[in-house]
Amino acid sequence: MPITTTRRRLLAGSVATLALPAFARAQGAVKPRLTAISQWSAGSDGAAITALGKKFEEKGGVWQHSPVPGFTTEMMNKLRAQIMAGDPPACSQLKGPEIAAWSKIAPTVDLDALVAAAGYEKVVAPDLAKLHKPGGKWIALPLQIYSTNMLFLSKRAMDKAKADKIPVTWADFNDLAEKMKSGGVPFPVANGGTRPDDGQKFEAALASISPLAYRAAIMNLEKKALEGPEIKAAFAQVRKIADWMDPNVGAQHFSTNLKRFVDGDMGMMIMGGWAQGVLRNAGFKFEDFTIAPGPSDNGKPVFLLNADAFIFWQRKEADLQAGQTLMAQLVMDPAIQTMYSQITGSIPVRTDVDLSGEGWSEGQRTTAKALKDAIASNQAVLSMAHNMAQENGMTAAMIDVITEYVKNKSIKPEQAATRLAEAIEGAR
Amino acid sequence: MSKAAALRPGPPSLPEWVRRLPEYLMIWVPLLLSAAHLVSFSLWTIWISFTPSTLVPVTGWVGLRNYSAVAASRNWQIAFDNLLLFGCAFVVLSAATGLILAILLDQRIRGENVLRSIFLYPLAVSFVVTGTVWSWLLNPGLGIQKLVHDLGWTTFRFDWLIDRDMAIWTIVIAAIWQSSGFAMALFLAGLRSVDADIIKAAQIDGAGPVRIYRRIILPSLWPITITVVVIQLQFAISTFDLVRALTNGGPGIATQLPALVVYDLMFQRSLLGRGAAAAVLMLLILLAVLLPYAAWRYIQRRRAAHA
Numbered sequence A: 001m002p003i004t005t006t007r008r009r010l011l012a013g014s015v016a017t018l019a020l021p022a023f024a025r026a027q028g029a030v031k032p033r034l035t036a037i038s039q040w041s042a043g044s045d046g047a048a049i050t051a052l053g054k055k056f057e058e059k060g061g062v063w064q065h066s067p068v069p070g071f072t073t074e075m076m077n078k079l080r081a082q083i084m085a086g087d088p089p090a091c092s093q094l095k096g097p098e099i100a101a102w103s104k105i106a107p108t109v110d111l112d113a114l115v116a117a118a119g120y121e122k123v124v125a126p127d128l129a130k131l132h133k134p135g136g137k138w139i140a141l142p143l144q145i146y147s148t149n150m151l152f153l154s155k156r157a158m159d160k161a162k163a164d165k166i167p168v169t170w171a172d173f174n175d176l177a178e179k180m181k182s183g184g185v186p187f188p189v190a191n192g193g194t195r196p197d198d199g200q201k202f203e204a205a206l207a208s209i210s211p212l213a214y215r216a217a218i219m220n221l222e223k224k225a226l227e228g229p230e231i232k233a234a235f236a237q238v239r240k241i242a243d244w245m246d247p248n249v250g251a252q253h254f255s256t257n258l259k260r261f262v263d264g265d266m267g268m269m270i271m272g273g274w275a276q277g278v279l280r281n282a283g284f285k286f287e288d289f290t291i292a293p294g295p296s297d298n299g300k301p302v303f304l305l306n307a308d309a310f311i312f313w314q315r316k317e318a319d320l321q322a323g324q325t326l327m328a329q330l331v332m333d334p335a336i337q338t339m340y341s342q343i344t345g346s347i348p349v350r351t352d353v354d355l356s357g358e359g360w361s362e363g364q365r366t367t368a369k370a371l372k373d374a375i376a377s378n379q380a381v382l383s384m385a386h387n388m389a390q391e392n393g394m395t396a397a398m399i400d401v402i403t404e405y406v407k408n409k410s411i412k413p414e415q416a417a418t419r420l421a422e423a424i425e426g427a428r
Numbered sequence B: 001m002s003k004a005a006a007l008r009p010g011p012p013s014l015p016e017w018v019r020r021l022p023e024y025l026m027i028w029v030p031l032l033l034s035a036a037h038l039v040s041f042s043l044w045t046i047w048i049s050f051t052p053s054t055l056v057p058v059t060g061w062v063g064l065r066n067y068s069a070v071a072a073s074r075n076w077q078i079a080f081d082n083l084l085l086f087g088c089a090f091v092v093l094s095a096a097t098g099l100i101l102a103i104l105l106d107q108r109i110r111g112e113n114v115l116r117s118i119f120l121y122p123l124a125v126s127f128v129v130t131g132t133v134w135s136w137l138l139n140p141g142l143g144i145q146k147l148v149h150d151l152g153w154t155t156f157r158f159d160w161l162i163d164r165d166m167a168i169w170t171i172v173i174a175a176i177w178q179s180s181g182f183a184m185a186l187f188l189a190g191l192r193s194v195d196a197d198i199i200k201a202a203q204i205d206g207a208g209p210v211r212i213y214r215r216i217i218l219p220s221l222w223p224i225t226i227t228v229v230v231i232q233l234q235f236a237i238s239t240f241d242l243v244r245a246l247t248n249g250g251p252g253i254a255t256q257l258p259a260l261v262v263y264d265l266m267f268q269r270s271l272l273g274r275g276a277a278a279a280v281l282m283l284l285i286l287l288a289v290l291l292p293y294a295a296w297r298y299i300q301r302r303r304a305a306h307a
Helices: A002-028 A043-058 A072-084 A098-103 A112-118 A126-132 A155-160 A170-182 A195-209 A211-219 A229-243 A254-263 A274-281 A318-332 A334-344 A362-376 A392-407 A413-427 B002-007 B021-048 B065-072 B074-105 B112-124 B127-138 B144-151 B167-192 B196-204 B209-217 B219-237 B241-246 B258-268 B272-306
Strands: A033-038 A062-067 A091-093 A140-147 A150-154 A187-190 A266-271 A289-293 A303-312 A380-382
Touching: A033 A072, A033 A318, A043 A062, A043 A274, A043 A318, A043 A334, A072 A091, A072 A098, A072 B258, A091 A318, A098 A126, A098 A303, A112 A318, A126 A140, A126 A303, A126 A380, A140 A318, A140 A334, A140 A362, A150 A155, A150 A254, A150 A274, A155 A170, A155 A254, A155 A266, A155 A289, A170 A187, A170 A195, A170 A229, A170 A266, A187 A254, A195 A211, A195 A229, A195 A266, A195 A303, A195 A392, A211 A229, A211 A380, A229 A392, A229 A413, A254 A266, A254 A274, A266 A274, A289 A362, A303 A318, A303 A362, A318 A334, A362 A380, A392 A413, A392 B258, B021 B272, B065 B074, B065 B272, B074 B112, B074 B167, B074 B219, B074 B258, B074 B272, B112 B167, B127 B167, B127 B241, B167 B219, B167 B241, B196 B209, B209 B219, B219 B272, B241 B258, B258 B272
Parallel strands: A033 A062, A033 A091, A187 A266, A303 A380
Antiparallel strands: A091 A303, A140 A303, A150 A266, A150 A289
């Protein structure tokens, strides 16, 4: 009897000794955990963030992502509610000037040390970096980049127009559209009818007529630039584009008409790089379409930048803080950015990622090259239609004018320019 | 009366208020809760409308600045004009359609129950579904216009959905389809409650059916007509999901309605103060409809009491 007791005690003692190191480790460094919200729930976006979560778990973290499907604004409503309840997620999707606006309503995490350790600042476009460090400190990290003004050309529509040259300037674009029209393409410009869709037509027109005017008028809201001739010229070009679009699309999403685009019933599409992913997802082949930088009147590529990012909200919990550190390291990692962009069809934020390898498409290489050239010639600007140039309220006021102009052919370009200036004044 | 008192359960020794306690609890608790809920949030919204709130509610005072900004915006002006047009057209046309359907159903026809269910059925469908279905039907490239074109009449045009001036009428059409069944049900009940003896007397006096309707039945439908109009009007003022699914305010901003502007300001533009101001303006429009109705009801009741 006494012997058994001793044995039992011995056994218990040895188990305790074995478990001790693990216990000590758990005390020293907690298991990183991340609560995150984003709108990415389905399709390639959902797949990409799920893959990111897997990587997070591989590094020993606990991944708690709650997607809010729908428009970005719906994700923002959830974020607002959580912040007001004093329980923000450790990390959330947010982009553009909204980062600065939202950082005023709740404390954020200072990421300067992590960014410096990763040497990230050197490899991010300067305009983009500025958006993520309002007040001089990094509080958010860009994840992937899209251009909103890529030009997609339907192979079959090009055949109908007997054309093979990719248009460089708006004059080329307009010529090609005429050729397509007379070659039997009913609608030379493929389109959707949503608000950002109309906004994109305008920003593509203005930025490529004059990137300088775009920067002054749309990004800096300078009164003189808003009254300049470039704005009227841009509206005039938008009218031409609108005349070549199918008015019947109503309020449809651009993706509804991709089949007609591939079939050659619609010829050219001015759309963000994400359309490549959508086209591929819908089962179309790379031979069906060509991707080129959007028209630019001075011949050098103009890049309308749209970048998704994560903002990090201050939390007291040690495991969440560890999770934020791990997440920040992952987001800046070139291998992770490669994985992410290859799933969604975007291009990496890091300008030092090599896109020549397998897994990248010709369209992505073209886009990355366009970005590099545009930065070199100072023609990389921030997209208005996708909330990169201004806060949501200002963007919406501008798009009100643009979408009405696109759909109402009796408005003259001069009138539209005046209304745009007035709307901006009213939204200030 | 004495028989009812004798049948009342419970020992008679309990005081009146204790015996009626369950009734009081049943009625007053939910009533007070919902009133507090409604009133407190209305007051909260009114307060927000005077603050400079944007992303989140903040304290501060900007006076009527939010109101003047909303009233001066093109979106609100268009929304207000649309509300006048939509409100009048929808209320008049849906009441008229409902009345005609009710009169036709009242002719002691076979299959009345089936027809009544069919006409009432759209009410069971959510507005989002109605809006989506009609957005397909009315789309010139997919729906009715394409059907007629495919049948051979190629000059036929029915493109109101993408016509800025006519787009608001597509919302009227869809809304009438949805809710004329409701008006029909109310009118039908009214028609059935007309005293059969009066109608018989009129028939004996040699009045034809048209005359009977004009002189006897329709005049007795007045109170129901008012009810239908008021219920449909408050629906019209708060219309949101139908427009959002059907046109989403488009083409351009041609079919904006006040509820859409409120949502847009609050949740898409993150301008809580202005959104709240627009919401308060909507409340005022509603009151402009409901207060006269309440006054009318009050006068009616007093007249009935004195008569």
